[in-house]
Amino acid sequence: MSGSGGGGRQVRAIESIASHLVVLLAVAFALYPVLWVIALAFSGSATPEARVLPIPREPTFDHLWAVISTTREVGDSTQWLFGRQLANSLIVSIATALVGIGIATPTAYALARFNFVGKEGGLRVLLATQMFPAVASAIPLYLLLDFLGLLNSRTGLILCYATTAVPFAIFQLRAAFESIPVDLEEAAMVDGATRFQAFRMVVLPAARPAIAVTALFAFMSAYNEFILAATLLGKEDMFTLPVVLQRFIGEYDAQWEAFAAGALIVSLPVMILFYVLQRHLVAGLTSGGVKG
Amino acid sequence: MVAVSVQQVTKSFGATKVLRGVDVHVPAGGFAVLVGPSGCGKSTLLRLLAGLEEVTSGSIRFGEREVTRLEPRERDIAMVFQSYALYPHLTVRDNLAFGLRLRKTDPAEIGRRVDEAAAMLGLSHLLDRLPKALSGGQRQRVAMGRAIVRRPALFLFDEPLSNLDAALRAQVRVDIRKLHDQLGATSVYVTHDQVEAMTLADVMFVLNGGVVEQQGAPLEVYDAPATRFVAGFLGSPAMNFIKATIEDAGGGGLRARLGDGSANLALPPGLPARPGQAVEVGVRPHDLELCDESAAEIHLKVDFVELLGPEIHAHCVLAGAPVIACLETRTGVSVGDTLPLRVRRLHLFDQESGRALR
Ligand SMILES: Nc1ncnc2c1ncn2[C@@H]1O[C@H](COP(=O)(O)OP(=O)(O)O)[C@@H](O)[C@H]1O
Ligand SMILES: [Mg+2]
Numbered sequence: 001m002s003g004s005g006g007g008g009r010q011v012r013a014i015e016s017i018a019s020h021l022v023v024l025l026a027v028a029f030a031l032y033p034v035l036w037v038i039a040l041a042f043s044g045s046a047t048p049e050a051r052v053l054p055i056p057r058e059p060t061f062d063h064l065w066a067v068i069s070t071t072r073e074v075g076d077s078t079q080w081l082f083g084r085q086l087a088n089s090l091i092v093s094i095a096t097a098l099v100g101i102g103i104a105t106p107t108a109y110a111l112a113r114f115n116f117v118g119k120e121g122g123l124r125v126l127l128a129t130q131m132f133p134a135v136a137s138a139i140p141l142y143l144l145l146d147f148l149g150l151l152n153s154r155t156g157l158i159l160c161y162a163t164t165a166v167p168f169a170i171f172q173l174r175a176a177f178e179s180i181p182v183d184l185e186e187a188a189m190v191d192g193a194t195r196f197q198a199f200r201m202v203v204l205p206a207a208r209p210a211i212a213v214t215a216l217f218a219f220m221s222a223y224n225e226f227i228l229a230a231t232l233l234g235k236e237d238m239f240t241l242p243v244v245l246q247r248f249i250g251e252y253d254a255q256w257e258a259f260a261a262g263a264l265i266v267s268l269p270v271m272i273l274f275y276v277l278q279r280h281l282v283a284g285l286t287s288g289g290v291k292g
Numbered sequence: 293m294v295a296v297s298v299q300q301v302t303k304s305f306g307a308t309k310v311l312r313g314v315d316v317h318v319p320a321g322g323f324a325v326l327v328g329p330s331g332c333g334k335s336t337l338l339r340l341l342a343g344l345e346e347v348t349s350g351s352i353r354f355g356e357r358e359v360t361r362l363e364p365r366e367r368d369i370a371m372v373f374q375s376y377a378l379y380p381h382l383t384v385r386d387n388l389a390f391g392l393r394l395r396k397t398d399p400a401e402i403g404r405r406v407d408e409a410a411a412m413l414g415l416s417h418l419l420d421r422l423p424k425a426l427s428g429g430q431r432q433r434v435a436m437g438r439a440i441v442r443r444p445a446l447f448l449f450d451e452p453l454s455n456l457d458a459a460l461r462a463q464v465r466v467d468i469r470k471l472h473d474q475l476g477a478t479s480v481y482v483t484h485d486q487v488e489a490m491t492l493a494d495v496m497f498v499l500n501g502g503v504v505e506q507q508g509a510p511l512e513v514y515d516a517p518a519t520r521f522v523a524g525f526l527g528s529p530a531m532n533f534i535k536a537t538i539e540d541a542g543g544g545g546l547r548a549r550l551g552d553g554s555a556n557l558a559l560p561p562g563l564p565a566r567p568g569q570a571v572e573v574g575v576r577p578h579d580l581e582l583c584d585e586s587a588a589e590i591h592l593k594v595d596f597v598e599l600l601g602p603e604i605h606a607h608c609v610l611a612g613a614p615v616i617a618c619l620e621t622r623t624g625v626s627v628g629d630t631l632p633l634r635v636r637r638l639h640l641f642d643q644e645s646g647r648a649l650r
Contacts (some may be wrong), residue, residue: 184379186371187373188379189417191438206380
């Protein structure tokens with residue numbers, strides 16, 4: 001008995017090592033390009049060349065510093081340009097997430113819980129809007145924003161991003177609300193809540209993981225978006241980070257080290273966001289409250 | 293504690309009529325059980341009492357108060373859901389306190405009531421847990437606790453035991469009745485389980501197809517079922533039914549020619565039946581009694597025997613119809629025996645209307 005038990009342990013140990021190896025390999029595979037970018041960002045010597053190991057040559061912080069400390073002269077004062085561009089990106093992305101969630105949450109709840117005239121049709125129209133990539137409407141959007149005087153503004157960009165974020169968020173959240181048992185709201189209403197209180201105090205908390213994920217997606221899609229930003233923003237001090245990055249490898253000379261350094265800096269807020277939200281991203285908050 | 297009075301209530305979902313004119317009256321402090329097969333409209337009726345659905349027609353009163361159009365929160369009720377419906381993001385303590393906080397009860401009072409209810413239900417050591425960290429039985433008790441702390445005038449239960457295992461169910465059933473007696477509120481309890489209905493109810497309402505088929509004290513209904521449906525629904529094993537035709541037995545008496553005609557059963561005098569009438573004879577398995585050959589009214593051949601411990605269920609055939617007799621194990625009945633039996637009590641139902649003849 002003990003012999004076979006030991007054998008079982010051995011097999012399990014081998015299985016464990018094997019699965020760890022596989023995971024390690026997968027991680028290395030996924031991270032290799034990232035490591036390469038990191039190496040490049042910290043390399044002193046010019047021009048990138050293909051090398052097997054992503055180790056920086058003549059390590060330096062110069063590129064990072066150069067990107068961060070980009071400034072420009074406005075009149076007789078110096079403006080911290082990069083700071084402004086980072087703020088543009090964050091403001092636009094956060095606002096997109098907030099507007100998207102703010103509009104999608106009540107809409108999705110209504111779609112999940114009530115029957116009303118035009119519900120099916122509305123959903124279909126919503127789905128149809130998802131068929132066209134935002135670029136397809138770049139020119140009309142340009143004209144429209146121009147007409148509204150919102151070209152070259154964060155507000156204009158937020159409007160454009162939110163219109164694409166909302167339908168996706170609605171579908172996402174509708175599914176989330178549908179998975180929350182109606183019993184919970186009914187229990188709350190019997191307990192003394194109005195329908196709105198039941199929504200706010202029971203449904204919203206139960207849907208929090210889904211809302212967090214949806215908000216993160218809206219944020220990310222805005223934060224990463226390039227084409228619309230490049231089309232609708234003409235002035236340097238209104239640029240979002242993807243546009244800034246693109247300029248590093250612009251027409252005449254490609255500043256690969258600066259590009260890599262910029263890419264790292266751009267990634268940072270996203271990584272922080274994931275870290276902060278990971279608790280919410282782990283779903284399963286509703287499990288246990290209602291037994292089927 | 294309020295009396296509940298449901299008058300001529302109907303409820304339709306679109307074209308589907310779920311309740312077709314229901315009257316239910318429960319005295320203040322009473323324990324009423326709505327019982328019936330799945331889909332008969334029990335939960336719908338309970339949800340109408342809770343205000344979670346609106347009546348199509350009819351009225352509902354709690355005591356002197358007309359509540360037909362009131363919101364759930366205005367009705368002073370508490371409800372225990374089949375699914376328990378515990379708030380997943382709140383601890384047991386906050387689940388219990390939820391309703392009181394909504395009603396802006398004084399925090400000290402909330403603490404006192406929550407502790408009291410938790411002690412009553414043995415939840416004191418679980419107060420800081422989330423629902424997902426509780427067993428099924430514990431969740432059920434939290435659901436009960438959430439109702440108790442509110443001290444409502446009326447408790448509503450929708451199959452609160454159906455997610456528990458059999459042993460726990462029997463225990464909690466007793467607990468629920470004890471709590472009811474202790475709290476002195478009115479209770480309306482929905483179940484499809486006739487044992488729960490029989491053991492819990494002061495007054496029982498048997499629903500079928502959206503109407504109340506019969507109401508009354510459990511034993512009253514059990515002893516004198518008004519329809520074949522009620523007779524078959526209550527009791528375990530279910531009542532034996534044998535199709536029969538009424539015949540004149542001579543001397544002013546009547547008898548029933550059973551099933552394929554191979555057996556007869558003399559009927560007690562005074563039944564409102566007429567010769568030639570197509571009926572069903574109903575005999576509860578426990579109303580069949582072994583007797584001397586001389587006193588035997590019928591003879592049954594035993595096909596199969598189920599041993600349950602103190603009693604056996606003898607599966608037999610009578611005039612072509614399957615019949616179960618519950619007999620004491622010590623009688624030593626075994627397969628192949630022919631049993632001389634006396635019928636302690638029989639029920640007669642008109643085949644066409646299903647109504648009891650008595
Ligand atoms: N919201 C609803 N919409 C449509 N039909 C419903 C709804 N609620 C219940 N029903 C129907 O009403 C009937 C009775 O349901 P219910 O009261 O839940 O039965 P029970 O609790 O006795 O099993 C069922 O046939 C069910 O399908
Ligand atoms: Mg039901």
